[in-house]
Amino acid sequence: MPVAGSQIVKLLPGKRPCKDCGFPTCFAFAMKLASGGTTVDKCPYLSEETKAKLVDLLAPPMKLVTIGSGENAVQIGNEEVVYRHEKTYVHPPGIALLISDKESETEIEEKIKKINELQFSWVGLTLEPDLLALYFQSGDKDKFIALVKKVYESTDRGMVLISEDIEALFSARDICADRNPLIYPITKENVEQAIPRIKEKPTPIGIRGESVEGLVPLTTKLKDAGIEDVVLDPGSKNLMEAMRDQTFIRKATLKQGFRPLGYPTIAFPCFIAKDGLKEIMAASAFINKFAGVIVLSDFDQYSLLPTLIQRLNIYTDPRFPMGVEEKYYEVLEPDEYSPVLVTSNWALTYFLVSSAVEATKIPAYVCVKDAEGLGVLTAWAAGKFGGDSVGAAIKKCGIADRVKHRKLIIPGKAARIKGELEDALNLEWEIIVGPKETTALGKFLPEFAKSLRK
Ligand code: SF4
Numbered sequence: 001m002p003v004a005g006s007q008i009v010k011l012l013p014g015k016r017p018c019k020d021c022g023f024p025t026c027f028a029f030a031m032k033l034a035s036g037g038t039t040v041d042k043c044p045y046l047s048e049e050t051k052a053k054l055v056d057l058l059a060p061p062m063k064l065v066t067i068g069s070g071e072n073a074v075q076i077g078n079e080e081v082v083y084r085h086e087k088t089y090v091h092p093p094g095i096a097l098l099i100s101d102k103e104s105e106t107e108i109e110e111k112i113k114k115i116n117e118l119q120f121s122w123v124g125l126t127l128e129p130d131l132l133a134l135y136f137q138s139g140d141k142d143k144f145i146a147l148v149k150k151v152y153e154s155t156d157r158g159m160v161l162i163s164e165d166i167e168a169l170f171s172a173r174d175i176c177a178d179r180n181p182l183i184y185p186i187t188k189e190n191v192e193q194a195i196p197r198i199k200e201k202p203t204p205i206g207i208r209g210e211s212v213e214g215l216v217p218l219t220t221k222l223k224d225a226g227i228e229d230v231v232l233d234p235g236s237k238n239l240m241e242a243m244r245d246q247t248f249i250r251k252a253t254l255k256q257g258f259r260p261l262g263y264p265t266i267a268f269p270c271f272i273a274k275d276g277l278k279e280i281m282a283a284s285a286f287i288n289k290f291a292g293v294i295v296l297s298d299f300d301q302y303s304l305l306p307t308l309i310q311r312l313n314i315y316t317d318p319r320f321p322m323g324v325e326e327k328y329y330e331v332l333e334p335d336e337y338s339p340v341l342v343t344s345n346w347a348l349t350y351f352l353v354s355s356a357v358e359a360t361k362i363p364a365y366v367c368v369k370d371a372e373g374l375g376v377l378t379a380w381a382a383g384k385f386g387g388d389s390v391g392a393a394i395k396k397c398g399i400a401d402r403v404k405h406r407k408l409i410i411p412g413k414a415a416r417i418k419g420e421l422e423d424a425l426n427l428e429w430e431i432i433v434g435p436k437e438t439t440a441l442g443k444f445l446p447e448f449a450k451s452l453r454k
Contacts, residue, residue: 003034003057003058004034005027005030005031005033005034006030007034007057008030008033008034008054008057008058009026009027009030011046011050011053011054011057012026012029012030012043012046013026013043013045013046014026015045018045020043020044020045021038021042021043021044022038022042023038026043029042029043033054033058034058036058040054040055040058056259059259060078060080060262061080061253061254061257061259061262062077062078062079062080062253062254062262062263062264063077063078063228063229063230063262063263063264064076064077064078064091065077065204065229065230065231065263065264065292066180066204066229067094067131067158067159067160067180067181067182067204067293068130068131068157068158068159068179068180068181069158069178069179069180070156071156072130072156072157072158073158073180074094074130074131074158074293075091076091076093076094076231076264076292076293077091077263077264077292078090078091078264079091079250079254079264079290080254081254082250082251082254082255084314084318085318087317087319088315088316088317088318088319089314089315090315091264091292091315092311092312092314092315093286093287093291093292093293093294093311094130094131094158094292094293094294095129095130095131095283095294095296095304095307095308095311096129096130096131096132096133096160096293096294096295096296097111097114097115097129097131097132097133097295097296097298097299098133098135098270098295098296098297098298099111099112099132099133099134099135099147099151100135100137100138101134101135101136101137101138101140101143101144101146101147102137102138108147108150111132111298112132112150112151112154112155114129114299115129115131115132115155115157116154116155116157118301118304120301120304120305120308122308122309122312122351123322123324123347123348123350123351124324124347124350124351125312127305127308127309127312128308129299129304129308130157130158131157131158131159131160131182131293132151132155132157132158132159132160133159133160133161133162133270133295134147134148134151134159134160134161134162134172135162135163136161136162136163136164136165136168136169136172141165141167141168141171144163144168144172145168145171145172145175148161148172148175148176149175152175152176152179156179158179158180158181158182159176159179159181159182160181160182160183160184160206160266160293160295161173161176161181161182161183161184162184162185164185166190166193166194166197169183169184170183170194170197173201173203174201177201177203180203180204181203181204182203182204182205182206182231182266182293183198183203183204183205183206184205184206184207184208184231184233184266185206185207185208185233186198186205186206186207186208186218186222187207187208187209187218188209188210188214188217188218191207191218191221191222195221195222195225195227198227199225199226199227202227202229203229204229204230204231205222205227205229205230205231206230206231206232206233206266207219207222207230207231207232207233208233208235209232209233209234209235210235211234211235211245212234212245212248212249212252212261214234214235215232215234215249215260215261216260216261219232219260219261219263220260223260230263231263231264231265231266231292231293232249232261232263232264232265232266233265233266233267233268234246234248234249234265236267236272237272238272239272239273239282239285242267242272242282242285242286243285243289246265246267246286246289246290246291247289247290249261249265249290250289250290264292264293265290265291265292265293266291266292266293266294266295267282267286267291267293267294267295268295269282269283269286269294269295269296269297270295270296270297271295276297276298276303279296279297280296280299280303280306280307283296283307284306284307284310287307287310287311287314288310288314320372320373321346321347321372321373321374322346322347322348322373323345323346323347323370323371323372323373324345324347324350324368325345325368325370326345326368326369326370326393326396326397327367327368327397328340328365328366328367328368328397328398328399328402329350329354329365329366329367329368330363330365331354331357331358331363331364331365331366332357332358332361332362332363332364333363334363334364334365334402335363336402336403336404336405337403337404337405337452337453338362338363338364338365338403338449338452339362339364339365339407339409339445339448339449339452340364340365340367340399340403340407340408340409341353341357341364341365341366341367341408341409341410341434342366342367342368342369342390342393342394342408342409342410342411343366343367343368343369343376343411344368344369344371344374344375344376344379344384344385345368345369345370345371345372345373346371346373346374346375346379347373348375349375349376350366350368352438353366353438353441354366355438356438356439356441356442357441357445359441359442360441360442360445360446362445362446362449364445364449365399365402365403367393367394367397367399367408368393369385369389369390369393369394370393371384371385372384376411376413376414377413377414380413380414380416380417385414385417386417386420387417387418387419387420387421387422387423387424388420388424390410390414390417390421390424391420391421391423391424391425392424394408394425394429395425400428405452406428406429406430407429407430407432407452408421408425408429408430408431408432409432409433409434409448410431410432410433410434411434411435411436412433412434412435412436412437412440413436415433418431418433432448
């Protein structure tokens with residue numbers, strides 16, 4: 001819930017426009033603060049107490065929390081809207097794979113291999129899981145510590161450390177503190193004992209309440225102690241409760257501006273679902289309904305891929321179709337006699353065309369024209385895939401320097417741009433109208449590629 005300038009101005013000194021902040025009046029300064037265009041310290045007449053109040057008032061309603069470090073760091077939270085169609089969700093949930101210290105060496109090795117190697121190329125992006133959640137379940141502290149050490153040495157991925165034994169939890173944290181692990185659970189029973197230990201080596205912490213209401217005194221106590229990298233678990237016992245709790249937390253934070261719940265959440269399909277399929281379905285619900293970290297007991301490529309695609313789709317800005325960069329792309333290893341195709345930059349269109357070309361095993365160049373993420377026919381109808389603009393893109397991308405021939409295949413659905421495109425390219429290129437559907441490239445491309453080498 002954005003803060004209004006009128007709320008802020010009440011806290012300002014209201015001196016006759018002294019303009020020391022660089023704005024003509026206190027109200028102008030307040031409006032700029034509300035929009036994030038300046039900072040509190042620009043007014044020299046604020047008491048420390050007022051400054052703190054203003055900083056608190058202006059803080060994003062939901063905290064941004066980072067788990068892990070370096071290129072494998074996962075950022076969660078800092079969301080601004082309850083419903084995706086209002087704007088966009090910005091920080092996709094981290095998908096974590098659970099390893100219990102009760103699992104065998106072979107199972108542990110396999111799971112580490114999965115987190116290190118399981119990834120998918122999708123519309124030009126790499127989709128992969130993010131975190132390992134290490135679970136102290138055996139009752140043998142040495143075993144848990146050995147697991148944490150093994151994972152620490154075998155992967156750079158971020159970690160979630162799960163232990164009801166607080167000594168084991170902080171011993172594990174000490175091994176991998178430089179990787180910024182999330183430590184869980186901090187509860188009302190252990191919070192007093194935990195606070196000094198957290199402050200020794202600050203890393204994000206996961207707090208568990210017996211209910212949403214039970215989280216409030218915990219976050220308040222932690223905030224008073226200066227600890228704000230917090231992730232919430234309302235302790236939901238089943239999926240229905242979890243959906244209710246996640247929704248309550250999100251709405252209280254973003255619609256009511258209730259700061260004590262203004263943190264991302266963690267969800268455990270691994271503990272609340274009864275079998276693998278239900279677990280993946282629960283993960284899907286948590287992607288839609290606001291979880292910041294989702295912990296799964298296991299996955300394979302068949303269950304993980306749809307989960308990651310769903311996450312991508314939900315966290316893609318609904319106002320802008322996904323597009324790829326305007327340039328030429330090499331499919332397989334094309335040379336100077338390879339075919340050149342042109343298409344629009346909707347990610348799905350590019351993915352379909354390049355996959356269809358790859359399936360023919362004919363190396364080729366696919367030139368992509370920026371059409372603001374629209375498919376070919378829609379882009380043409382919207383005036384974003386006309387002969388002039390496609391011609392300009394072909395000239396700009398430099399494909400003429402890569403091939404000796406001058407034959408350019410346009411999509412069959414954009415056949416009408418042929419004449420205009422020839423003119424735009426100064427009649428230097430022969431424009432070939434390709435198939436209307438990418439599926440027909442399998443028949444069309446091999447024959448055409450042969451003709452280029454005659
Ligand atoms: Fe008001 Fe402070 Fe700006 Fe002076 S410096 S105009 S008191 S906000």
